[in-house]
Each structure stands twice: as C-alpha cells, then as structure tokens.
Amino acid sequence: MKIHVLPAGPIETNAYLLTDSTRGEAVLIDAPDAVLQDVAPILAAERCKLTELWLTHGHWDHMQGVGPVVRASGAKVSAHIADKILLETPGVMEVFLPKTIRLEVVKVDRWVAQGDVLEALGRKWEVRHVPGHCPGSVLFWSAADAVAFCGDAIFNGGVGRTDFPNCGMPQLTHSIRTQIYTLPDNTTLYPGHGPETTVLQEKMHNPYVRP
Numbered sequence: 001m002k003i004h005v006l007p008a009g010p011i012e013t014n015a016y017l018l019t020d021s022t023r024g025e026a027v028l029i030d031a032p033d034a035v036l037q038d039v040a041p042i043l044a045a046e047r048c049k050l051t052e053l054w055l056t057h058g059h060w061d062h063m064q065g066v067g068p069v070v071r072a073s074g075a076k077v078s079a080h081i082a083d084k085i086l087l088e089t090p091g092v093m094e095v096f097l098p099k100t101i102r103l104e105v106v107k108v109d110r111w112v113a114q115g116d117v118l119e120a121l122g123r124k125w126e127v128r129h130v131p132g133h134c135p136g137s138v139l140f141w142s143a144a145d146a147v148a149f150c151g152d153a154i155f156n157g158g159v160g161r162t163d164f165p166n167c168g169m170p171q172l173t174h175s176i177r178t179q180i181y182t183l184p185d186n187t188t189l190y191p192g193h194g195p196e197t198t199v200l201q202e203k204m205h206n207p208y209v210r211p
Contacts, residue, residue, distance in 0.1 A: 001121055001145060003190070004042055009033040010101065013061040014192050016149055019048045020121045027052040027120050028075065029140060029149045030192065031065040036072055043073075050075045052120050056151025056192060057134035058083030060093045060103055067104040078118065080129060081111040083136025112138060128179040132172020133160030141183060148199075149190045154180055156189075156197035159208045176209045 004017040009032030016029040017039055026048040028039060043050055050073040055063060058079060063086075069075060079087060086093060090103035112118070114129040118140070126141045130153040137160075139150040152160035154176055162169045180189070185200035203211045 006038045008035040021046040026050045030062040033064040035065045036068045053077045055079040057137040058086030066106045076109040078110040080136035130175040130179045132175045135166045152192040155191045
C-alpha cells in the first residue's frame with residue numbers, strides 16, 4: 001500500500017490517497033477542494049480504481065471536493081452520522097465562510113460508528129469515534145500497517161479547535177486519551193493538517209493532552 005499525501009484547498013487540508021496497484025484499488029481519505037486534479041493522475045499511473053472515500057469529519061475544508069471525486073470515480077462515501085447536518089445541509093457552514101466558497105450536499109452511502117471495521121485494500125480498518133473538534137470526527141486505523149488517519153482530532157504537537165457547536169476541550173481530551181493514546185505507540189498518525197507524527201511522540205510531547 002502506498003500513502004500519497006495531497007494537501008489541497010484554501011487552507012492546505014491533507015487528503016490521503018491510499019493505493020494498492022497489485023489489487024487495482026484505491027481509497028481516498030477526505031476531499032478538500034480541487035483534490036481530484038491530484039488524485040486522477042495517480043490513479044491513472046498506478047492503474048487503480050477509487051472505490052472508497054472516507055471522511056474523517058464534516059467540516060467544509062474536508063468535504064468541499066467530494067462532489068467532483070464521486071462523479072469522476074463512483075466512490076462510495078463513508079462518514080459518521082453525527083455530522084449528517086454538516087454534510088447534507090452544508091449551508092450551515094457557508095454562512096461563516098467567504099462568499100467565494102460554495103459547498104455541495106454530500107450523499108453518504110455508509111454511516112460509520114465506533115468499533116466498525118471497514119475492509120479495503122486487503123486490510124481491516126477500525127473506526128474510532130473521536131469527537132471534540134467536530135461531533136462526527138472519526139479516525140481510521142489499520143493495525144496491520146500501524147497507521148491511523150485522524151483528521152483534526154490531533155496534530156503534530158497540537159490538537160483541533162474546540163470552539164465549534166457541540167464540541168469542547170474536555171470532550172476532545174477524553175477522545176484523545178481513550179481512542180488515540182490507546183493505539184500502539186508505534187502507530188503513525190496522519191492528521192488533517194501538517195506533518196505526520198506518532199502516538200508515542202504525542203504522548204510524550206503534545207502540550208495540550210497528556211496521557
């Protein structure tokens with residue numbers, strides 16, 4: 001499995017394209033604006049078909065590019081039901097954004113929940129619910145590869161904002177301690193913004209949440 005890191009959109013949101021050329025499969029995690037222009041050439045070069053699009057949460061910068069990706073690939077969209085309002089009525093976010101940013105309704109094919117196991121790329125991916133930054137924040141963890149894609153719950157040396165409705169630092173702290181810091185220490189964390197990190201590094205050095 002190859003992991004392609006594709007920062008895109010107005011605020012350089014990380015999308016992650018996971019490809020397996022031997023299987024001819026690909027999974028996209030998050031879809032910032034215009035990410036399709038980066039995804040399409042990789043799929044063509046590696047002769048992979050994009051079958052799945054997994055959203056770590058429903059904030060605008062992670063879902064703005066879903067429509068073009070789905071229309072081009074037919075990928076099935078998965079997200080947590082706590083973000084149903086954000087994804088199905090994105091106008092609630094547009095009122096807080098510049099008028100140049102327009103959002104499409106996202107049709108979710110599969111609502112995921114804590115403990116669900118998704119199968120893709122010949123692997124099992126555990127879903128962990130990590131609210132605090134966004135009600136429907138989730139991470140996708142492959143134990144076999146020791147990788148987790150965690151959205152904006154935690155960053156390299158930081159954590160996601162908690163000043164959004166139905167969110168808060170106590171909730172995010174609980175999520176990080178119970179759902180992220182309980183992953184194996186050698187797990188590489190791929191966040192929604194900035195560089196990757198590891199569980200051990202954040203347990204030792206993250207100034208916002210101690211184990």
